[in-house]
Amino acid sequence: MLRQILRTFREAPGPISLPLLAAQLDIEPSALDGMLLELVAMGRLTRTEGIEPVACAACGTEGNCPYLLSTDLVCYALA
Incomplete structure (x- = not known):
């Protein structure tokens, strides 16, 4: 499961x-x-x-994406 988590982060455009x-x-x-x-x-x-900003990781679009969220949640990213 840890490998699957890391794979998801590698494929994500930013923090999740x-x-x-x-x-x-x-x-x-x-x-x-x-x-x-x-x-x-x-x-x-x-x-x-x-x-x-936290992208939904549904696509590689960055910038003016209407689905880009601004959040004060704790986020994680690859080190």
Whole structure:
């Protein structure tokens, strides 16, 4: 499962929030949270907080995408 999570991050155009990643992987956020924290501890992911644009990863479009979200959720990205 950790490899699948990392693959999802490699294919994403930017940071991904926990709820979005859980929906993409069809897994409960509470179960995924522990795996993400482990990947952060291993140095594979970084955790960011604050208001950052988060793409839905549905396509490679950046910039003026009407579906680009501005969120204050915790997000994760490849280290």
